[in-house]
Amino acid sequence: METKKKDIRALTKEQLRDFFVAHGDKAFRGNQVYEWLWQKSAHSFEGMTNLSKATREMLEANFVINHIRVDQMQRSSDGTIKNAVRLHDGLVVESVLIPTSSRTTACVSSQVGCSLDCRFCATARLKRMRNLNPDEIYDQVVAIDNESRLYFDRPLSNIVFMGMGEPLMNYNNVLKAIEKITSPEGLAMSPKRITVSTSGVPKMIRKMADDGVKFKLAVSLHSAIDEIRTTIMPFNATFTLADLREALQYWYDKTKSRITYEYVVWKGINDTQKDVDALVRFCRFAPSKVNLIEYNPIDDGEFLQAPDSAIDRYVDTLERNGITVTVRRSRGKDIDAACGQLANKQ
Numbered sequence: 001m002e003t004k005k006k007d008i009r010a011l012t013k014e015q016l017r018d019f020f021v022a023h024g025d026k027a028f029r030g031n032q033v034y035e036w037l038w039q040k041s042a043h044s045f046e047g048m049t050n051l052s053k054a055t056r057e058m059l060e061a062n063f064v065i066n067h068i069r070v071d072q073m074q075r076s077s078d079g080t081i082k083n084a085v086r087l088h089d090g091l092v093v094e095s096v097l098i099p100t101s102s103r104t105t106a107c108v109s110s111q112v113g114c115s116l117d118c119r120f121c122a123t124a125r126l127k128r129m130r131n132l133n134p135d136e137i138y139d140q141v142v143a144i145d146n147e148s149r150l151y152f153d154r155p156l157s158n159i160v161f162m163g164m165g166e167p168l169m170n171y172n173n174v175l176k177a178i179e180k181i182t183s184p185e186g187l188a189m190s191p192k193r194i195t196v197s198t199s200g201v202p203k204m205i206r207k208m209a210d211d212g213v214k215f216k217l218a219v220s221l222h223s224a225i226d227e228i229r230t231t232i233m234p235f236n237a238t239f240t241l242a243d244l245r246e247a248l249q250y251w252y253d254k255t256k257s258r259i260t261y262e263y264v265v266w267k268g269i270n271d272t273q274k275d276v277d278a279l280v281r282f283c284r285f286a287p288s289k290v291n292l293i294e295y296n297p298i299d300d301g302e303f304l305q306a307p308d309s310a311i312d313r314y315v316d317t318l319e320r321n322g323i324t325v326t327v328r329r330s331r332g333k334d335i336d337a338a339c340g341q342l343a344n345k346q
């Protein structure tokens with residue numbers, strides 16, 4: 001009977017060292033293999049040229065390297081790149097490279113589909129099929145780093161967990177991936193350049209604060225009025241704004257790290273002065289930044305971007321109340337790579 005080979009990247013460095021010792025070799029061989037797997041992103045044992053043929057064959061007999069494959073790469077007229085990423089079991093997720101004059105940001109997925117049901121989001125139409133493993137998240141980042149070097153002549157500078165899925169519903173794997181991304185044995189990126197964007201899962205926000213994470217937190221808020229938020233993000237009925245706010249207060253007290261709110265203003269949904277005032281009240285308890293994001297309609301026009309006058313009202317009121325506000329133009333619209341548009345259309 002054929003035994004299923006284990007994915008070698010599920011092993012820690014210690015476990016790899018132990019494996020070699022148990023097979024009569026030196027522990028440092030584990031370090032060499034670890035470096036191949038993570039720093040050099042090796043896709044085969046054969047390419048590990050500083051190992052003997054016998055060692056490579058022994059690894060081949062015991063393990064597989066499950067790596068992702070960029071099946072399709074689309075380039076937008078504004079330079080944005082969208083990757084359709086095929087996983088080892090055939091499922092597909094999407095990740096996006098967003099270039100500006102000074103930085104390259106990777107927007108990566110954390111789940112195949114999503115278990116939440118935000119009504120404005122294309123990913124919500126795909127039911128959650130599974131969580132991504134740490135190496136699958138890491139590999140998306142490596143692929144975008146390579147593309148950034150190739151097409152923009154510079155390394156990747158920032159990462160946002162804002163692709164498919166709710167990262168805090170796959171917390172352990174997201175954390176492990178970030179450990180690898182920030183480790184000198186991985187990509188050695190600063191955690192300050194990584195933002196985890198959540199729709200707001202209070203229990204997990206508290207856990208992040210307790211775990212002393214060093215990356216930044218963003219919350220997709222979209223409304224600071226419960227009735228409205230529940231209409232557009234139905235899970236708000238369970239994780240109410242009061243719970244969310246308490247968790248964010250806890251986060252701020254522990255981390256002293258500013259909170260970013262992602263916020264889309266939709267026509268006829270959250271575009272009145274009452275909505276703006278509620279947002280100001282919600283933000284007041286801690287230093288905050290509000291990103292007003294341009295929306296990309298995904299189908300029948302139920303959700304439409306509010307006119308500029310509504311955005312101006314938000315900007316004026318927030319600024320008058322000392323809250324930092326930015327207006328973010330959406331990128332990659334022509335290839336369905338913009339916020340809320342990732343839905344494996346191919």
Ligand code: SF4
Nearest residue numbers: 114116118121124165
């Ligand atoms: S907006 Fe995020 S959390 Fe909501 S359904 Fe889409 S992917 Fe999931």
